[in-house]
Amino acid sequence: MTMHERQQQNLGVVSGLLMQMFGRPKGLLGRLGGIILARTKRDFIQWVIPLLEVHPDSKVLEIGFGPGVAIQILAATASTGFVAGVDYSHEMVEQARARNAKAIESGLVELQYGSVEKLPFADDTFDRTLAINSLQVWFDAMAGLREMRRVMTVGGKIALGFNRSSGQSSTGLTEMLTEAGFIDAHLVKTEAGFCVLAIK
Template structure:
């Protein structure tokens, strides 16, 4: 199996001891993207927040600082990442302010209209049915709630030649269109240059 394929598999769903290493790497590499996404999300102290594909749990930890009187839930379908993020957020989990679940974002256990804010950082590429998944996220959001999805722009990702059967690459307008198709309002995107790639954050409201 090619190196790029193995890497794409690990980034899409980190597993085993290599997954642990990938998690440590993601925790450092993606911290600025998580911080930027959370800034755009404008979390309020009493908000109920959901992170999809939390990986090593850096975004969960930062979101919990902002939702200081609220509640932060996360879902990830990598057992390795659930373990790593649980270790990172053990103190917050013990207080009941954070809840991390193992599961697929396409089918959430939450009631309709639960969350004020939903976010995901570098998580959309392996989604097989992005509009259906976004509809599921919209279902669990309160009316007026905001979603923020960060990803690296298609043109920059193309340089890595990721396997097309495993990941789908997106531009800002494409994700804004998917959000609108899923029923969100005010779908838009902003771009931030980092080193040699453009980070894109797509935003919308329910």
């Protein structure tokens, strides 16, 4: 095996470990990744959520909620509404349910295991949707965006947030949202990352 081949193999191993911790968290590494995400991403989450203009009676859906930090913040904001989440990681569903146990018990929050490409909700259910640092690991980003649009009410707002460590480029994202059927897609930047916003 050449030096280049060994380097490529090592990169593949590291990439696989990072995916297990942060991309599609799984097993012990996934649980550890969730703990790290909960501690390190709160400031960025608190920057993204106000961009959505959530009201007390808003119905909000988060895709890829991870350890449930944004769900917790959203539940406090949409206190008379409804907050739902779908995540592809059993470990993250478990962590997020523990973090939001009281809100789940009261019926304010509902968290499910599942895929963005096939959301378990009726058309026109949510007036706000978001995904933070997750679009880049979806199996089919366009299908996921179209599904998010399907479950949104007309005039509803979507936010896709990415911090600097996400590895996601901002290039082409507003065009993707437009292609998925959204309008008024635009980019907002901060030192910590960026967010793409649009309307159904």
